[in-house]
Amino acid sequence: MLSLPPGRRPCAIIEFAKVGRMKYLSHLDLARAMDRAVRRAKLPVAYSEGFHPHAQISFGPPLPLGVEGLRELCCLDLARLAPPAEMTRALSRQLPAGLDLVSLAITDRGRRSPLADLEAAGWEIELAESGEVLRSAVESLLAAEELAVTRQTKSKIAAVNIRPGLRELALHQEDKTLLVAELSLRPETLVKPEEILQLLAERAGVESLTVRRQVRTYLR
């Protein structure tokens, strides 16, 4: 049995897949479905203080609607410790098909949420396009010192260099075209997959690329 120093709060870090038709669940719908599964599984979840207590569950960065995730993360604050194997069994039984439990581990909750300091996300994007033009576009991105994209905030449109946040990029062209990337999640170097797709389209000389399937493969 796991033990924590006195006064520390335990939490369960849950890795789960959001695949198949579950990709149509919005982040809010996902949060609701997870909350209900946790309640049905009777996990020893901690409830917030106050007049309308709610289960303390936090999530990693939201997946866009229509995008699948293989190792999504959520953090469940626990009121007390329970054997992880038992919790795993109970939660697996209660999660709907397509929201599949990958792992559950108990850790010290700490002051900050364990999900607050995620570094990067892995992406696999299947494209309808293929060919040499695309390959050289990828190479040109990787070779660039600086990659400028424009981002619109509430008040202004600003140019941002996203090259520092582009950690890995590779193109696999076999029976299908697969773009594999690791993109930063840190606020100062954040890169969105659609920004990479836009830059690739520009370099390939097309209006836009057609995404057949998009998967976030991991968060770390």
Next chain:
Amino acid sequence: MLQDEYLLGVDKPARYIGGEVNSIVKPSGAVAVRMALAFPDVYEVGMSHLGSHILYHVVNRIPHFACERAFYPWPDAAEQLRRTGQPLTSLESDRPLSAFEVIGFTLQYELTYTTILAMLELGGVTLRSVQRRPEEPLVLGGGPGAANPEPLAEFFEAFALGDGEEVLPEILETVAASAWRSCRTGENRERLLRELSRLEGVYVPGLYRPEETAEGLLCPTPVDAEVPATVRRRVLQDLDEAPYPTAPVVPWLEAVHDRAQLEIARGCTRGCRFCAAGMLYRPVRERSVETLRQQARETIARTGFDQISLVSLNCPDYSRIEELLDGLHQDLAEEAVAISLASLRTDTFSVSLAERLRRVRKTGLTFAPEAASERLRRVINKGVSEEDLLTAVKAATASGWRRVKLYFMLGLPCEEDEDVLAIARLVERLRQEARGKRGLEMSVSVSALVPKPHTPFQWFSGVSLGELRRRQTLLRQAMPTKGVRLSLHDPEMGLAERLLARGDRRLGQVLASVYRKGGVLEAWTEHFSLTRWEEACCEVGLDLHAEVVREWRPEQRLPWDHLDWGVSKEFLQREWERAATGEVTPDCREGGCQDCGLARLSVQCSQEVPRQPQTPGQENQVLKEEASA
């Protein structure tokens, strides 16, 4: 349903994916009769409807029946289906509606009727029942709309009147045992419809011929002596023993009522003269505290909802409400499940109940005095004094509620300008005197009366659109603006509701025409257009505006006279006469039997259900908890 490539292009695709927790998919081999339970509105609305959850359970608990859900898609998705030539399908097995043996529509609200036609057509089913091929599904309807289903008669094979728990399985058993199930000939279909018409509570409109009365109304008469002259509503005697869905389907999207629902009682005998529910669902039947606590625990365990709502027409009328609340708190507190009440009446808003309600979510309270003057409240049989309302609002603000919603109606019988202005005066008085320490937000919702069949107001001729608008303007100008949000219901939508509520079979063509002109999801203000209704009426020689203010005389034959919902026409007529003189009729549970006619149905009457003692001097008022946003 929609293929992947289309789902990403529509709003809220989770509406169309199915596979929710507790949804039931049965393999083809084991099922004798498959029924589509069709709700003529979008997913979030339909998934809030308790009656549909009950019927889904009632059918699916029988091994050889399957019940699957179908909703109308939002216009963006409906357009995709039409454009790509795909049919509307059920969520469970993705079957087109045309591939079911039975399609059952719930008739909750008149303005959903054109959506029924849209669902049939999008589901690949021939619109009019006489034109349907023998192999096509039987289209059934049930719910409060079956009080007068005549406008829909030509699109349906049968209507079920009253509680569905028993009659629906009986209908499906009859279908399962019929020759039609395996051999879909026209003759077998005819024979099956005859058999259905022999079930108590089943009305097969095709076996009734419309006869034109002197007033120009079409009133159905049996085609031959084998067809029952009147169809009597089904009444579930023992609510406590009735099946109840403790594992309802948990919606993906936030439903309008996104919580567990616990039906504690059915029926109401207060006798408000405008209220269809109070007339159609008699007598009062209650579930026991023991059953309800068990059902609540099970429902929470199997859904994971964090809120449970007690449902009945008047929650504090439940004879053991305090004991029930205490028990539920005891059972559910540990899991932080909030308890809310769908409706409360202030005459039972006792100190001890207020104490218990301290612990429920205070999202807002709704009082429904319906009329602001004492005189008019006697007309509608909601005898309540202004002082009681004031006391109740004060009690609510003292217990911590800060938002109060008030419901009123315009266009009532005997209504004068003085009564309209009284609404503004009453609101101002409440605002002045009952604001409490932390202030009081008031929202005032004013609808227009829709006279409903099988109520005493079924003979009320009604108020014209112009006159309604004038009264609305009068009210808007008199209403205090500070701290009060006034919302006036669209009087044009009310007009179409009124037309359909008391309509006869001539309206079938009108419905079809409105639908052809694009009328669908008309319960949504943005999708409603009165012009379509006016034009469609013109096409069949009806003047909509004259029709909704036509004269109805108690001695005349009505298009729904052949449907016996329990309360007798004599009782309704007596109540109509008492309305004119402002005479209050007591609740039979307090004032003794009022001879409403229900006893003819050989059911146990409400009078035998014990009630909590009443505090004298506190009279009828309704206090509901607002649906939490």
